[in-house]
Amino acid sequence: MSGGQYDDRGNKDATITNPTGRGELGAHPGTGHAMDTASAFLIGDSMTGGYGKGPDILHDCTIAVNPGEIAVIVGPNGAGKSTAMKAVFGMLDLRQGSVRLDGEDITDLSPQDRVVKGMGFVPQTSNIFTSMTVEENLEMGAFIRHDDFRDTMAQVYDLFPILKEKRRQPAGELSGGQRQQVAVGRALMTQPKVLMLDEPTAGVSPIVMDELFDRIIEVSRTGIPILMVEQNARQALAIADRGYVLVQGANAYTGTGKQLLADPEVRKSFLGG
Ligand SMILES: Nc1ncnc2c1ncn2[C@@H]1O[C@H](COP(=O)(O)OP(=O)(O)OP(=O)(O)O)[C@@H](O)[C@H]1O
Numbered sequence: 109m110s111g112g113q114y115d116d117r118g119n120k121d122a123t124i125t126n127p128t129g130r131g132e133l134g135a136h137p138g139t140g141h142a143m144d145t146a147s148a149f150l151i152g153d154s155m156t157g158g159y160g161k162g163p164d165i166l167h168d169c170t171i172a173v174n175p176g177e178i179a180v181i182v183g184p185n186g187a188g189k190s191t192a193m194k195a196v197f198g199m200l201d202l203r204q205g206s207v208r209l210d211g212e213d214i215t216d217l218s219p220q221d222r223v224v225k226g227m228g229f230v231p232q233t234s235n236i237f238t239s240m241t242v243e244e245n246l247e248m249g250a251f252i253r254h255d256d257f258r259d260t261m262a263q264v265y266d267l268f269p270i271l272k273e274k275r276r277q278p279a280g281e282l283s284g285g286q287r288q289q290v291a292v293g294r295a296l297m298t299q300p301k302v303l304m305l306d307e308p309t310a311g312v313s314p315i316v317m318d319e320l321f322d323r324i325i326e327v328s329r330t331g332i333p334i335l336m337v338e339q340n341a342r343q344a345l346a347i348a349d350r351g352y353v354l355v356q357g358a359n360a361y362t363g364t365g366k367q368l369l370a371d372p373e374v375r376k377s378f379l380g381g
């Protein structure tokens with residue numbers, strides 16, 4: 109077809125023109141339904157729910173991660189990021205929607221049963237036992253295992269050498285960044301199939317943040333998909349294969365990390381310009 113007046117016609121929506129080869133990831137406002145939800149490895153699909161008998165906090169919220177990916181959730185304080193993570197981990201009764209892991213509907217499973225199925229979760233707060241030693245924390249992490257977990261502990265110490273040095277110290281004596289390493293290490297002790305991290309870099313210096321991100325990338329390269337919430341939105345989206353901006357419990361923008369970083373509205377409203 110020769111050019112002319114219709115050259116600018118056609119849908120320029122990234123979800124359709126598919127520049128990434130994964131069209132479902134196009135940055136666009138909406139519920140997140142445009143992504144390929146059927147095949148996601150871990151997905152909280154169209155989740156609606158709140159705490160106890162309280163009002164809905166999540167409104168048709170969808171978050172997912174696939175093998176080989178780091179998926180990042182960002183959004184303002186109180187947007188429901190932690191609530192979405194808790195919902196995926198089974199700490200919240202959903203009024204609508206479902207959670208699926210590797211094709212299996214796990215919506216009705218308890219958090220502990222989800223751990224058995226392969227989910228590792230590091231919550232935003234109270235994620236270590238401060239009065240126990242570093243090593244005891246890691247042992248606690250292995251609570252569901254009946255086999256020899258010393259190899260896994262050695263792997264955690266390889267990943268976080270400082271923890272080996274401090275293994276006999278009460279975890280409460282460690283710095284913020286080191287405590288986060290304990291928390292991530294504890295979650296890795298179950299040999300999870302997927303790792304969920306809620307603000308793993310909260311309260312640490314930029315240098316420690318970079319180091320933690322490097323370790324998280326390293327974990328993802330071992331084949332563990334990672335779904336994480338981050339307050340450091342720019343830095344986190346820079347390493348995200350998949351990004352979600354949540355606002356008031358709903359998906360506001362979904363895309364690759366790159367797409368979200370390049371989106372003028374996302375930049376203006378959530379990344380400080
Ligand atoms: N245990 C709870 N019981 C009742 N309401 C809660 C509970 N935890 C959170 N909320 C409410 O749910 C909403 C979302 O909170 P949530 O902690 O999920 O936000 P967030 O995006 O993780 O925020 P932050 O960036 O501060 O971590 C808020 O209005 C909050 O007050």
Ligand SMILES: [Mg+2]
Binds near residue numbers: 189190191232306
């Ligand atoms: Mg939170």
